[in-house]
Amino acid sequence: MLQRLVNDIKESAGNALRLTSLAGAVAIALFITLAFLCAAGFVFVLQHYGAVEACLAGAALFFVVTLIAAGIYTARKREAQRRAEKAAKAAAANVFSDPVVIATGLQIVRAIGVKRLIPILAVGGLALGLMASRSAASSNSEPEEE
Incomplete structure (x- = not known):
């Protein structure tokens, strides 16, 4: 069985090489x-x-x-x-x-508490906004290569 698999791979590689050269x-x-x-x-x-x-x-x-x-x-x-x-x-x-993500988020809110979570979310939102504006500015100023 393993020999047949190896032979199939060799044959397909040979065919691909022939087609590429053609x-x-x-x-x-x-x-x-x-x-x-x-x-x-x-x-x-x-x-x-x-x-x-x-x-x-x-x-x-x-x-x-x-x-x-x-x-x-x-x-x-x-x-x-x-x-x-x-x-x-x-x-x-x-x-x-995704229900798993929602359940995890609810568990985090319960563990940390709403009063402590609000400042953390505010700082996280600010950081996310800064990252998004920085990536948008860099994509507009730099030419893209492909």
């Missing part, structure tokens, strides 16, 4: 194809309009491709942020709706 070969071939297409377009524009126009046409083409890629990147980044925010809200809602 995908790499396809990516290289696609890159070369695009390079020749760009060269052909450049030569065509060069013969009909001149060197400056050919260079400007190539630059414009790659600028448009860059703008499209940047738009897709921005859209995916926003979508990922929305998903993360939804997950955080769902996790927070699930924590406070």
Whole structure:
């Protein structure tokens, strides 16, 4: 049984390696194809309009491709942020709706007492507010990398 498991792992790793190398070969071939297409377009524009126009046409083409890629990147980044925010809200809602958390909170209130707990909660709320404002300010001032 253990040998069968090891053989299955070896076979799946071999298949993954073969597929990865095939995908790499396809990516290289696609890159070369695009390079020749760009060269052909450049030569065509060069013969009909001149060197400056050919260079400007190539630059414009790659600028448009860059703008499209940047738009897709921005859209995916926003979508990922929305998903993360939804997950955080769902996790927070699930924590406070958990009966074990509520029972633990009630036991803490009973053990400490309401009069002693109010100042502790006030200081904790203040600390939480400061941490939230500090993290919001740092996320707005620092550029995010992905």
